[in-house]
Amino acid sequence: MDQQCFLDNIRAAVARNAKPSPTPLPEWDPAMVTSQLAPDTDSDSASLWETFCQRFRAVNGQTIEGIGPLIALLLNADAKHGYLAPELNGPLAGPLQNAGITLESAIDTTRIDDYAFGITRAAGIIAETGSVVINESSTPSRLGALAPWIHVTLIDANTKVFATLVDAIKDLGDEPYVVFATGPSKTADVEGILIEGVHGPGMQICLRL
Amino acid sequence: MKTSQPIDAFGRDLSQEVKESVYSSSKAKYDKRIGALNAGYIAPDSLRKLAGQIKQHTLENLPSYLESAIGKLEANGAKVHYAKDGEEANATILGIMNAAGATKLIKSKSMVSEEIHLNAFLENNGCESVESDLGEFIVQLDHDMPSHIVTPIVHKNRQQIATTFEKMGLGDYNDDPTTITRRARTYLRKKYLEAEVGLTGANFVSAESGRIVLVTNEGNARFSICANRIHIVLVGIEKLVPRDKDLALFLNLLARSATGQQLTVYTQFINGPKAPDQIDGPGEMHVVFLDNGRSEILAGEFQSILRCIRCGACLNVCPVYRQTSGHAYRAVYPGPVGAVLSPLLAGKRYPEFADLPKASSLCGACNEVCPVDIPLPELLLRHRNKSKLEHIQKASAGTPPLGGWAVLCSTPSMWKSTLTLGKVMDYVPMKLVPVPAVQAWTQTRTLPPFRGGKFRGWYKEHRKHDSGNNQ
Numbered sequence: 001m002d003q004q005c006f007l008d009n010i011r012a013a014v015a016r017n018a019k020p021s022p023t024p025l026p027e028w029d030p031a032m033v034t035s036q037l038a039p040d041t042d043s044d045s046a047s048l049w050e051t052f053c054q055r056f057r058a059v060n061g062q063t064i065e066g067i068g069p070l071i072a073l074l075l076n077a078d079a080k081h082g083y084l085a086p087e088l089n090g091p092l093a094g095p096l097q098n099a100g101i102t103l104e105s106a107i108d109t110t111r112i113d114d115y116a117f118g119i120t121r122a123a124g125i126i127a128e129t130g131s132v133v134i135n136e137s138s139t140p141s142r143l144g145a146l147a148p149w150i151h152v153t154l155i156d157a158n159t160k161v162f163a164t165l166v167d168a169i170k171d172l173g174d175e176p177y178v179v180f181a182t183g184p185s186k187t188a189d190v191e192g193i194l195i196e197g198v199h200g201p202g203m204q205i206c207l208r209l
Numbered sequence: 210m211k212t213s214q215p216i217d218a219f220g221r222d223l224s225q226e227v228k229e230s231v232y233s234s235s236k237a238k239y240d241k242r243i244g245a246l247n248a249g250y251i252a253p254d255s256l257r258k259l260a261g262q263i264k265q266h267t268l269e270n271l272p273s274y275l276e277s278a279i280g281k282l283e284a285n286g287a288k289v290h291y292a293k294d295g296e297e298a299n300a301t302i303l304g305i306m307n308a309a310g311a312t313k314l315i316k317s318k319s320m321v322s323e324e325i326h327l328n329a330f331l332e333n334n335g336c337e338s339v340e341s342d343l344g345e346f347i348v349q350l351d352h353d354m355p356s357h358i359v360t361p362i363v364h365k366n367r368q369q370i371a372t373t374f375e376k377m378g379l380g381d382y383n384d385d386p387t388t389i390t391r392r393a394r395t396y397l398r399k400k401y402l403e404a405e406v407g408l409t410g411a412n413f414v415s416a417e418s419g420r421i422v423l424v425t426n427e428g429n430a431r432f433s434i435c436a437n438r439i440h441i442v443l444v445g446i447e448k449l450v451p452r453d454k455d456l457a458l459f460l461n462l463l464a465r466s467a468t469g470q471q472l473t474v475y476t477q478f479i480n481g482p483k484a485p486d487q488i489d490g491p492g493e494m495h496v497v498f499l500d501n502g503r504s505e506i507l508a509g510e511f512q513s514i515l516r517c518i519r520c521g522a523c524l525n526v527c528p529v530y531r532q533t534s535g536h537a538y539r540a541v542y543p544g545p546v547g548a549v550l551s552p553l554l555a556g557k558r559y560p561e562f563a564d565l566p567k568a569s570s571l572c573g574a575c576n577e578v579c580p581v582d583i584p585l586p587e588l589l590l591r592h593r594n595k596s597k598l599e600h601i602q603k604a605s606a607g608t609p610p611l612g613g614w615a616v617l618c619s620t621p622s623m624w625k626s627t628l629t630l631g632k633v634m635d636y637v638p639m640k641l642v643p644v645p646a647v648q649a650w651t652q653t654r655t656l657p658p659f660r661g662g663k664f665r666g667w668y669k670e671h672r673k674h675d676s677g678n679n680q
Binding site for chain 2: 001002003007009011016017022026030032033035037055059107109112113129131136137140141142143147164165169170172175176178180182185187188190191192195199
């Protein structure tokens with residue numbers, strides 16, 4: 001069906017049901033939609049981080065600070081081979097390799113299950129919801145951030161910190177693809193029992209350097 | 210119990226096991242919804258009123274919002290298609306696949322694709338179409354139907370799923386939910402990587418930016434646009450919202466209303482094909498806008514049902530759904546929303562579904578929980594009225610003739626005289642009244658002793674008394 005015909009049908013339908021008092025488009029204040037779980041509007045960066053950590057933990061995410069705890073976490077999970085986004089080689093490749101962890105800078109889809117972890121940069125975090133913002137600019141390989149069992153997002157001084165969901169949506173910009181990841185992949189389809197790690201990561205980690 | 214209504218008969222014959230599973234799952238989701246809303250907001254009701262108003266405004270101005278979204282989508286590099294009905298939508302999707310030489314499609318959960326029977330169509334045309342949502346995948350393996358908008362296999366237990374997996378070669382019998390999930394992960398991973406096309410629905414489309422918004426907890430919609438070269442979005446025309454900022458309101462409401470979460474695990478905003486320097490993801494994006502009877506609904510007295518954001522909250526709260534399960538509604542959309550929507554989407558087959566609006570006690574709970582404030586009880590009554598005016602037999606199955614009652618209620622003198630004789634009701638053996646509906650009702654209930662007929666006298670006396678005091 002062509003666009004003209006398609007839209008004409010809808011125009012005719014709307015005209016047939018024209019209301020004497022049309023419903024206006026309401027304006028609303030962001031404060032109305034912001035939940036009580038959000039940080040105060042005048043929060044400093046330390047308290048935004050603190051709120052983010054609380055909310056992220058509430059959805060079974062884990063936060064760690066420093067390369068040492070990252071190495072410990074990976075070795076403890078027997079994750080000795082994984083994907084590291086190329087632009088993170090500088091701070092991370094050396095220490096990880098020195099700990100016996102092997103790295104690849106691209107995902108080979110013929111060996112998709114060989115990657116126990118994927119480390120990519122976070123474009124932002126949302127304190128209100130405990131979400132990590134992933135976009136095309138921050139993550140050169142969508143699969144690297146999705147296929148491995150453990151996904152680590154790096155948070156540093158360049159990472160945007162949004163107090164609220166409203167703020168994060170305001171900042172979507174022209175990015176063709178943005179994901180707000182709020183904890184590990186999960187399902188409760190089988191008898192309502194919560195299982196983590198369905199198609200995406202079973203562990204969602206935030207690493208702050 | 211003898212009953213003439215199909216939905217009652219379905220509920221009566223439903224196994225106790227399924228009934229308990231549907232009831233407990235519905236109640237749990239209802240409780241979680243309340244908990245999440247109250248934890249988040251002092252006055253959550255004001256949010257759903259606001260959302261209802263925004264969606265109503267969008268419907269009343271849908272052509273201009275659609276034009277805006279189409280313009281943005283095209284400017285962002287997507288190709289937009291238009292389908293009047295399911296047949297056209299299916300043919301369009303097959304056409305896109307054929308043009309690309311593609312035969313394998315991976316699909317994330319989409320109610321609208323269920324509505325047009327996309328899987329069966331593609332399979333009949335030599336293409337593979339695999340459901341990737343765990344519940345939908347199990348439904349597909351079983352050649353079954355989803356029974357809930359959000360949790361499609363609420364009617365199945367782990368033993369049934371394990372048996373299906375064993376039969377389909379996904380491993381030896383094992384009914385541990387974690388094992389079931391891991392096996393699906395392994396199997397579907399191959400399918401994601403093999404598929405040339407990923408098909409998703411859309412929870413919302415922003416008219417302002419053309420942004421497609423998708424939410425999933427499992428990550429299947431993410432994987433469906435990761436390893437493949439073509440992304441097809443199949444979306445009903447009612448999914449538009451005016452502005453990007455409105456998405457914050459709707460996402461907050463959708464997650465809380467559907468699963469009691471603050472935010473669904475993965476919220477995706479898709480603004481076109483992948484970025485040029487992105488390694489993975491589709492370089493080609495198609496959006497198929499589907500009408501399929503929606504413009505007819507838009508033109509009529511049921512317009513507000515198109516506000517629905519498919520959260521399933523009205524199912525979870527509905528006493529009829531809880532007792533009968535989703536399959537009792539015999540259509541893609543169950544529960545109160547289905548009872549309103551399914552007869553309308555059926556088009557000329559409206560009479561086949563005209564009994565569904567009777568499947569409600571009109572308690573109003575569905576309206577109270579609806580995140581977009583759809584007046585569901587009112588719409589159900591409009592359906593009943595429509596069926597009565599159009600003399601649709603199925604709509605009045607099990608309903609005793611009420612002509613005499615109508616005369617009685619609309620004739621004050623007759624009503625008054627009847628009330629004076631009301632006491633006689635206490636001595637009539639109701640089980641012997643030769644009306645099936647009365648017999649069915651009294652089989653499990655007794656009438657209380659008659660206490661009516663006294664109000665007129667009381668009112669007359671008090672009026673006299675009040676007039677005396679005022680003088």
